[in-house]
Structures are given as structure tokens and as C-alpha cells.
Amino acid sequence: MTTQITGNKASAETYINGVFEQLKVKNAHQPEFLQAAEEIFLSLTPVFEQHPEYIQHNILSRMVEPDRIISFRVTWQDDYNQVQVNRGYRVQFSNVVGPYKGGLRFHPSVNESIMKFLAFEQVFKNTLTGLPIGGAKGGSDFNPKGKSNSEIMRFCQAFMTELYRHIGADVDVPAGDMGVGAREIGYLFGQYKRIRNAHEAGVLTGKTPGYGGSLVRKEATGYGLVYFVEEMLRDINETFLNKTVVVSGSGNVAIYAIEKAQDLGAKVVACSDSNGYIFDPEGIDLNIVKEIKEVKSDRIQTYVDYRPNATYTEGFQGIWSIPCDIALPCATQNEIDGDSARTLLANGVKVVAEGANMPSNLEAINVFLENGILFGPAKAANAGGVATSALEMAQNSGRYYWTFEEVDEKLQEIMKNIYVKSKEAAFKYGSPGNLVVGSNIAAFVKVADGLITEGVY
Numbered sequence: 507m508t509t510q511i512t513g514n515k516a517s518a519e520t521y522i523n524g525v526f527e528q529l530k531v532k533n534a535h536q537p538e539f540l541q542a543a544e545e546i547f548l549s550l551t552p553v554f555e556q557h558p559e560y561i562q563h564n565i566l567s568r569m570v571e572p573d574r575i576i577s578f579r580v581t582w583q584d585d586y587n588q589v590q591v592n593r594g595y596r597v598q599f600s601n602v603v604g605p606y607k608g609g610l611r612f613h614p615s616v617n618e619s620i621m622k623f624l625a626f627e628q629v630f631k632n633t634l635t636g637l638p639i640g641g642a643k644g645g646s647d648f649n650p651k652g653k654s655n656s657e658i659m660r661f662c663q664a665f666m667t668e669l670y671r672h673i674g675a676d677v678d679v680p681a682g683d684m685g686v687g688a689r690e691i692g693y694l695f696g697q698y699k700r701i702r703n704a705h706e707a708g709v710l711t712g713k714t715p716g717y718g719g720s721l722v723r724k725e726a727t728g729y730g731l732v733y734f735v736e737e738m739l740r741d742i743n744e745t746f747l748n749k750t751v752v753v754s755g756s757g758n759v760a761i762y763a764i765e766k767a768q769d770l771g772a773k774v775v776a777c778s779d780s781n782g783y784i785f786d787p788e789g790i791d792l793n794i795v796k797e798i799k800e801v802k803s804d805r806i807q808t809y810v811d812y813r814p815n816a817t818y819t820e821g822f823q824g825i826w827s828i829p830c831d832i833a834l835p836c837a838t839q840n841e842i843d844g845d846s847a848r849t850l851l852a853n854g855v856k857v858v859a860e861g862a863n864m865p866s867n868l869e870a871i872n873v874f875l876e877n878g879i880l881f882g883p884a885k886a887a888n889a890g891g892v893a894t895s896a897l898e899m900a901q902n903s904g905r906y907y908w909t910f911e912e913v914d915e916k917l918q919e920i921m922k923n924i925y926v927k928s929k930e931a932a933f934k935y936g937s938p939g940n941l942v943v944g945s946n947i948a949a950f951v952k953v954a955d956g957l958i959t960e961g962v963y
């Protein structure tokens with residue numbers, strides 16, 4: 507089946523629906539990728555109405571097909587000398603705006619659909635930062651849980667032994683995502699250097715500060731999320747001060763979102779991991795969470811051993827039944843469904859902003875938007891991490907380091923600009939206040955114009 511391109515004569519909706527029907531046929535077994543695409547397609551009718559040239563250039567069909575998908579075997583030896591085999595991926599989705607850029611996820615759920623949805627989202631997110639970075643994502647179905655440090659190192663070395671041939675400071679620059687932090691990036695970088703015999707610092711970001719890494723990268727996604735919400739609140743003359751906040755997850759994004767929200771005077775009362783959630787009515791003691799997660803790699807359940815007034819509940823979904831002013835989902839995709847969204851609404855939530863990638867499903871997003879909840883979509887609200895990665899690339903190529911304050915100031919400026927850009931696009935294209943539509947359109951137009959500028963390929 508091929509799309510009929512009839513230029514200005516085709517209605518925007520007919521074109522968009524046609525491309526989506528083809529996408530469903532071609533990717534029938536990739537629900538996460540189709541969900542991410544549908545969310546963007548639903549925003550685009552006014553763009554194609556105003557820009558019939560995008561139909562002539564068949565921009566949408568070009569944008570939903572990744573430049574390439576690399577899949578490879580990762581063979582490594584565990585601590586019992588058993589040979590283990592995992593599957594590795596790198597989806598290089600688009601380099602229209604800059605070199606491919608995006609994290610690596612090590613999690614047993616990783617498959618091609620999840621890699622493609624993340625890489626596709628990354629194209630739009632990276633464009634919104636205003637920095638020259640294209641979109642990619644990679645990872646493996648390797649499960650880091652319960653693995654020794656030596657096993658993690660051997661896995662990372664095996665992973666890089668194949669990945670190295672596909673990346674480069676001007677080609678594709680991976681970083682961390684779930685299950686991949688500074689330790690894993692260190693092992694990956696070490697192996698890259700050994701193979702290439704070159705200290706090409708800009709080939710990976712999220713490195714340890716002092717060894718090529720930028721200050722603030724560790725904190726950047728969580729801090730950036732809170733800076734974005736500050737902008738949303740500013741528009742209604744509000745601040746974080748004395749707000750009750752619920753944050754899901756207790757990993758990199760969640761911990762630093764909690765830290766910054768607390769800095770700004772909020773009371774964060776709950777967080778979670780994949781087993782369950784804790785509720786601390788007096789406000790979470792973040793030092794305990796850091797000790798449990800960053801030092802001991804233990805379950806969040808153990809928090810209640812330190813804080814007698816806190817409670818632990820099995821099951822991660824229940825966290826959304828805790829009344830709050832601001833909800834920050836920072837764990838994983840599809841963690842908020844329609845029912846959870848309605849519960850949040852009934853309990854008086856005012857703002858929902860996404861630290862994780864695609865944490866709200868389409869039904870949940872509609873519940874928020876239709877009921878006037880201020881909603882910050884992931885590709886805008888969590889772009890602070892990748893933006894700071896781009897700042898790390900800039901420092902690496904300039905061969906110097908900025909101070910914590912310098913990077914933090916740039917991050918705040920970037921998050922503010924993303925907010926303004928998304929808000930203005932929403933207004934211009936007829937959906938004032940809708941940051942889903944605004945962020946999708948602002949990014950789409952930039953990539954679409956790039957595709958036209960750079961010619962058909």
C-alpha cells in the first residue's frame with residue numbers, strides 16, 4: 507500500500523489518517539511505538555492545514571520510519587563462568603537536527619517497540635531543546651537487578667564491543683536511561699577507548715564529572731522537570747511553596763525531582779519502585795531514599811524501617827490514590843491509566859508533569875486535558891537531561907568544564923524556552939494552553955523544515 511500524494515488538494519486529516527493506517531499495518535506488533543506516534547498524529551491536523559507543502563514532501567511517512575535499526579547479540583560471562591546471551595539495540599531515528607542522541611536502557615522489558623517509541627519521542631524532545639541533536643535510543647533486555655559489579659562491567663564491555671562501530675561524537679552519542687547511570691557509562695566509555703585507541707570524550711554523555719562528565723547531568727532530568735513546572739505554575743501565579751507533591755519511581759529522575767521540589771518548599775509525600783510505594787505524611791527524607799537506592803540498591807519498602815510514621819503499600823499503581831496538588835510520574839511508560847488519572851482528578855490534583863517517557867496513556871492525557879489540569883508532556887518536561895547532555899558535548903569539544911552554577915543556569919534557561927516555545931505553538935495553532943499539542947507542533951515543524959531543506963533521501 508502506498509500513500510497517494512495529492513499536494514494541497516488532500517485534506518490534512520485524510521493524509522494523516524492514511525499514514526497512520528499504513529503505520530499500523532507495518533508495525534502491528536509494536537503497541538508502544540504506535541501509541542507514541544498516535545499521540546503526535548492527533549496534534550498535527552492544523553499544521554498540515556497551514557502547510558500543504560508537508561503533504562507534498564510526504565513528511566509524515568518519512569518521519570515515522572527510523573533511519574536505521576541496529577540489533578545485535580551481546581555475549582558475556584557471568585560470575586559462575588556461564589555464557590549468557592542478550593539482545594542489544596540502537597535505533598537511530600533521525601539526524602536531521604544533529605547527531606543521533608539518546609539514552610541506553612538496560613531492562614528485561616526492552617524490545618524493538620519500546621526502543622522505537624523512545625527513539626521517536628527523542629527526536630521531538632531533542633529538537634525542543636533548541637540544541638543541535640538528533641534522536642536515537644538503545645539498550646538491551648539485560649536485567650541489571652541482582653548482578654554483581656563485575657557482571658555489569660563485563661556486560662557493558664560486551665555491549666560496546668559491537669556498539670562502537672555505530673557511534674561517534676559527530677555520529678551518534680548515547681547516554682544513560684533506566685538501568686544505565688555513570689557507572690555503566692564509565693565501563694562503556696573505557697571499552698570504547700580501548701577499541702578505538704582514542705580519547706573521544708564526546709562519544710558518550712553522562713560520564714563521571716572529572717572524567718569528561720558535566721556537572722548537573724546527574725540531577726538534570728529531575729531538576730529540569732521541576733524548572734518546567736515552575737514555569738507552568740508561574741502562569742497561574744503559583745509556586746511550589748507548601749504544595750503537596752507525589753513522585754513515582756525512586757531512580758535518577760525521581761530522586762532529583764524530589765530534591766529540587768523540596769528545595770523550592772514543596773512537601774513530597776510519596777515515591778515508589780516497581781514493587782510498591784511509600785507514603786510519608788511528614789514529607790520524604792531524601793537522604794534515606796538516596797541511601798536505599800543509590801548506595802544499597804535495595805527496595806523502597808525498607809524506607810519504613812527508618813521512618814516509623816511512613817507506610818509501605820505493595821503495587822506501584824496505588825501511589826496515584828494519594829491526594830496531592832502536583833503529580834510527577836518519574837518511573838516508566840504507561841504508569842498512569844485512565845482510572846489513575848480520574849483518581850488524581852477526584853483528589854484535587856492541579857498539575858501533572860511527566861519526568862518519565864510516556865508515563866500517561868492516551869486516555870489519561872485526555873482526562874487531564876479535558877478537565878483543565880495543567881499537563882506537562884514528557885518530551886517537553888523531561889528534556890532537561892538530554893539538554894544537559896548536549897551541554898556536556900559542548901564542554902567536551904571545547905575541552906573545558908563549566909561550574910555547577912553555570913550549567914544549572916543554562917538548564918533553567920533551556921527549560922523556560924521549551925515552555926515558552928510549546929505555549930506559543932499551542933496558541934498559534936489554535937489550542938491555547940495545550941502543551942501536548944504545542945510541544946508536538948513546535949518540534950514537528952522544525953524537523954519537517956529540516957527534511958525539506960536537506961532534500962529527499
Ligand SMILES: NC(=O)C1=CN([C@@H]2O[C@H](COP(=O)(O)OP(=O)(O)OC[C@H]3O[C@@H](n4cnc5c(N)ncnc54)[C@H](O)[C@@H]3O)[C@@H](O)[C@H]2O)C=CC1
Nearest residue numbers: 683684685727755756757758759779780822837862863891
Ligand atoms: N535518566 C535520564 O536522564 C532520563 C530518563 N527519562 C525517563 O525517566 C524514567 C525513569 O528513568 P531513570 O530514573 O533514569 O531510571 P532508573 O533506572 O534510575 O530508575 C527507574 C526507577 O523506576 C522504578 N520503576 C520501574 N518500573 C516502575 C513502576 N512500574 N512503578 C514504579 N517504579 C518503577 C525502578 O524501581 C527505579 O527506581 C524512564 O521512563 C526514562 O526513560 C527521561 C529523560 C531522561
Ligand SMILES: O=C(O)CCC(=O)C(=O)O
Nearest residue numbers: 608609681683891892895
Ligand atoms: O542524555 C541523553 O542523551 C539521553 C536522555 C534520555 O534518554 C531521554 O531524554 O529520554
